[in-house]
Amino acid sequence: MSAIKIIKASNTIITMDPAKPRAEAVAFDSETGVILAVGDFKDLCTKFPDVHTDDVTTVKVLMPGFIDPHNHPVSSGATTQPPAYWIAPYVTRETNGKKEYPYKTWPLVEDFFRTINGDEKIPHDQPLIFNGLDRMLQGAPELRRDTLDNYFPDRPVLVLDNSGHAAYFNTKLIEGNPDTFPDKKPIGNPTGGSFGTYTAEDQKDDNKLVVGESNGRAYETPAIMSVLNKAQLGLAIPNALRSAALWYALMAKNGITMTSEHTYGANMLEYYVALAKAPHSPLRVGLYHMSTDTSGEPGDKLEYPSDSPGLEARLWKQGIKLWADGSPWVGNLAASFPYQDSKTVNDAQIPRDPGGTKNLNYTPAQLDAILDKYVWMGWQFAFHCNGDVALDVVLDAYQRALVRYGRLGTDHRWRVEHCGACRGDQFARAAGLGIMISLPPFQFIYWGDLLDGEIFSPEIGSQWVRAGDAVRAGARVSFHNDGSVSPPKPLLNIQMMVTRRPTSPKGKVHGPEQAVTLHDALMAHTMNAAYHLRRDHDLGSITVGKLADFVALSDDPYNVHPEFISELEVNGTWSNGKRIDPDAFVSNFPDDSTSPTKPHPHLAVFRRCC
Ligand SMILES: [Zn+2]
Numbered sequence: 375m376s377a378i379k380i381i382k383a384s385n386t387i388i389t390m391d392p393a394k395p396r397a398e399a400v401a402f403d404s405e406t407g408v409i410l411a412v413g414d415f416k417d418l419c420t421k422f423p424d425v426h427t428d429d430v431t432t433v434k435v436l437m438p439g440f441i442d443p444h445n446h447p448v449s450s451g452a453t454t455q456p457p458a459y460w461i462a463p464y465v466t467r468e469t470n471g472k473k474e475y476p477y478k479t480w481p482l483v484e485d486f487f488r489t490i491n492g493d494e495k496i497p498h499d500q501p502l503i504f505n506g507l508d509r510m511l512q513g514a515p516e517l518r519r520d521t522l523d524n525y526f527p528d529r530p531v532l533v534l535d536n537s538g539h540a541a542y543f544n545t546k547l548i549e550g551n552p553d554t555f556p557d558k559k560p561i562g563n564p565t566g567g568s569f570g571t572y573t574a575e576d577q578k579d580d581n582k583l584v585v586g587e588s589n590g591r592a593y594e595t596p597a598i599m600s601v602l603n604k605a606q607l608g609l610a611i612p613n614a615l616r617s618a619a620l621w622y623a624l625m626a627k628n629g630i631t632m633t634s635e636h637t638y639g640a641n642m643l644e645y646y647v648a649l650a651k652a653p654h655s656p657l658r659v660g661l662y663h664m665s666t667d668t669s670g671e672p673g674d675k676l677e678y679p680s681d682s683p684g685l686e687a688r689l690w691k692q693g694i695k696l697w698a699d700g701s702p703w704v705g706n707l708a709a710s711f712p713y714q715d716s717k718t719v720n721d722a723q724i725p726r727d728p729g730g731t732k733n734l735n736y737t738p739a740q741l742d743a744i745l746d747k748y749v750w751m752g753w754q755f756a757f758h759c760n761g762d763v764a765l766d767v768v769l770d771a772y773q774r775a776l777v778r779y780g781r782l783g784t785d786h787r788w789r790v791e792h793c794g795a796c797r798g799d800q801f802a803r804a805a806g807l808g809i810m811i812s813l814p815p816f817q818f819i820y821w822g823d824l825l826d827g828e829i830f831s832p833e834i835g836s837q838w839v840r841a842g843d844a845v846r847a848g849a850r851v852s853f854h855n856d857g858s859v860s861p862p863k864p865l866l867n868i869q870m871m872v873t874r875r876p877t878s879p880k881g882k883v884h885g886p887e888q889a890v891t892l893h894d895a896l897m898a899h900t901m902n903a904a905y906h907l908r909r910d911h912d913l914g915s916i917t918v919g920k921l922a923d924f925v926a927l928s929d930d931p932y933n934v935h936p937e938f939i940s941e942l943e944v945n946g947t948w949s950n951g952k953r954i955d956p957d958a959f960v961s962n963f964p965d966d967s968t969s970p971t972k973p974h975p976h977l978a979v980f981r982r983c984c
C-alpha cells in the first residue's frame with residue numbers, strides 16, 4: 375500500500391477551482407493530506423506508478439467537502455441528540471420508507487409530551503430537555519410553568535425555543551434549583567438576559583399563581599444557562615461529548631468537512647480538543663470566541679494541550695463573536711418594519727411593532743468599546759444581525775473601527791451573520807467595506823411560505839434572505855445552517871437558493887429575483903465559506919497543494935433538475951486524505967457514564983445563537 379491514493383470519479387470531479395473546473399481523478403498523500411495532482415486518471419497513474427489498484431477509490435461525483443461556516447456543534451449535540459428530544463417541526467422520521475414529520479404541529483408535540491411522561495423506563499428524577507419548539511411553525515402558545523405542569527406534574531422539564539432565545543420550564547425543575555430560584559422566585563436578571571415572573575394579571579386568571587414567582591420562562595442565553603443547576607444538567611445530559619460526536623457525525627453524513635463554533639467559550643476547549651483528536655474526526659472547526667465569555671479571555675490565543683501537537687489545522691480560534699439583535703421568530707430582531715396582523719403572529723403572541731433600535735443589544739458607544747478591545751489584536755469579527763436596523767448599526771460601527779485603525783481596504787474579512795431581513799443597498803455597502811456576508815437559507819426554507827404575507831408583508835417576506843442582491847452587490851456570500859436552529863443540509867440550502875421554492879416541487883416561488891446560480895450556491899458552501907473561515911489558501915477547492923477534504927455525491931448537481939438537488943446522496947467524506955467513517959468516530963465516545971473521555975458537564979452546552 376502506498377501513502378499516495380487516487381480517487382477516480384466515474385462521472386466527474388467538480389473542483390470549484392476556476393483554473394481547472396472539471397477533472398476525472400485526484401491524487402493525494404494520505405499521510406500529509408496534501409493534494410498532489412488533479413487531472414485525467416490515466417495521466418495520474420503514469421505519474422504515480424507505485425499506486426496499486428487497492429489505493430484507488432472510485433466514486434460517481436467528487437467535490438471539495440462542504441463547509442458550514444456558522445454552526446454550534448457542542449450545544450447542537452447536547453440539545454438535539456439523545457437523551458435530549460429534538461422536537462423541531464422539520465425533524466423527520468422514516469416509517470416503512472415513508473417520511474413523516476412527528477412534531478409538525480403543537481397537538482403532535484402535546485401527544486409526544488404525554489407519551490414521554492408515561493414512559494416508565496425514564497428515571498423520574500432525570501430532567502428532560504426538549505429542544506426546537508417553534509411557536510409560529512407549530513402554532514404553539516408561549517409556554518408557561520403552569521401549562522407545562524399539566525404535561526409533566528412530577529418530573530423536571532426544560533423546553534428550549536427553536537430560536538435559542540427563550541426557554542420554558544416546569545415547577546419540578548424550579549424546585550430542584552434553589553440557587554437560581556430561591557422560594558421559586560428568580561434571583562434577578564443577569565446581564566443580557568431575563569426571567570419571567572407571574573403578574574397580578576396572571577393571578578386574577580388563576581388564584582393559585584403566586585405573584586413574583588418564576589412563571590417558567592427565561593429569555594436569552596445568560597438567563598437560559600442558569601435555569602438548570604450543575605447537578606440537574608449532569609442528569610439531563612450525562613455525556614455531552616458523545617452528544618457532540620453524534621452531531622459531528624450528522625454533519626459528516628450530510629457532506630460537511632469543515633465548520634465553526636460560533637459561541638465558543640474557553641470552557642469548551644476540552645470538548646473540542648477531544649473531538650478533534652479522536653480517530654475518524656470528520657470536521658475541522660474554527661472557533662469564534664464570544665465577547666461575553668466569562669470562562670476565559672476572548673482575545674487570548676488558543677492554548678493547545680501539550681500532548682496534542684499539530685491540532686492547529688483541525689481546530690483554531692478564528693475570531694470574536696457578538697450579537698447585535700435577536701430573532702425574527704420570537705419578535706426581538708431590530709427591524710424597520712412591523713409584523714403582519716395575522717393569525718400566525720397573533721397565535722405566537724409576538725409583538726407586532728417594528729423592533730427598531732430598542733431590540734439592539736448594544737449602544738453605538740458600547741460597540742466601539744468592544745471593537746477597540748480586539749481590533750488591534752488582529753481578530754476577525756462575526757456579528758449576529760437579523761434585522762435591517764441591526765445591520766445599519768453594525769456597518770456604522772465596523773466602518774468607524776476600520777477607519778480608526780487604518781484597516782479600510784485591508785484583508786480583515788469581518789463578517790455579518792444571517793441578515794435575513796437585510797437589503798441589497800446594505801449588502802452593497804458591506805461589500806464596499808470588505809465585509810463578508812453569511813446568509814441563512816434555512817430561514818427561507820422552513821419559514822419562507824409564512825414569511826411572505828403571513829409573518830411580514832409580501833414586500834418584505836417574499837424577499838427574505840436576499841442572496842441574489844448579496845451576490846449582485848459583489849459580496850463574497852456563504853450559507854450556513856446555524857445548528858441546532860436547523861439541521862445541517864448544504865444540498866438543501868443550495869437547492870432552495872437556486873429555486874426559491876420552499877415547498878418543493880409545487881409550492882409558491884418567493885422573490886425569484888433573489889435566486890442565485892448553481893455556481894454561486896456551490897461557492898457559498900465551498901470556496902466562499904473557506905474564505906470566511908480564512909482557510910481558502912488550503913481548502914475550499916480541489917487544487918494541487920491544498921488539503922484533501924472531499925465529499926462524494928451520487929450525481930452531478932448540474933445534471934439533475936434543481937428541485938431535486940437535495941435528493942442527491944452523500945456517498946462519503948474525506949478529511950485530510952482519510953476516508954471518514956462517522957459511526958466509527960461516534961464509537962470513540964461510548965454511551966457509558968464511566969467513560970474516561972467524558973469531561974464534567976457544564977453550562978456551555980446551552981450557548982446558541984439565533
Ligand atoms: Zn448561530
Ligand SMILES: [Zn+2]
Nearest residue numbers: 758791983984
Ligand atoms: Zn446568530
